[in-house]
Amino acid sequence: MKKFKIYKNIRKRAMIMGLPISLFGLMMASVIGSLMLIIFSFSLSVIILVLLFNFGLYLGLSYSVKNPNLLHYQKVFPDTISNKKAFLLPPEENPNHHEEN
Template sequence: MKRYEIYRHIRGKAIIYGLPVGLFAIMLLSVISSLLVIIFSFGIGVILSAVLWNLGLYAFLGRFNRNSQLLIYQGVFPKMISNKKITDLNYED
């Protein structure tokens, strides 16, 4: 008898085919656009290139999802914002 595991991570991010929802939407747009290209310009080369493009995009998005350190922007903004004028005058001497 097959056992089903209870999904306990309901508050975690949603995953569809191993991709988060945003990356899955990009993949879905690519698949739909490649289907439109195949329909309007039918040929074996177009079909093979569309399939290879979608497989390559899926592999890239999966790897990008695993190494999502590219999206972390640390150190972009200054730690402190001040209206103090920056001059070379030293009033403490």
């Protein structure tokens, strides 16, 4: 009797050819545009350039999927959210700081 492995990674993103759905759609749009370019301007140099462009795009997209830190420049949300005013100066140098006696 055949045994089936339980799929536990149900929350991971769907991948097609190693790319998420949105990046795969971008890749397919590039391929379709390349085919149109080849059809309307048929020459050997255009075919080679289009193939190199699509191959480079695929390598770049797959590299960016494997290393998501490359496109992450800054944090979107702060670590804490507070209604207190944030003063960068220490209390003794801050003119707005009032000590309570």
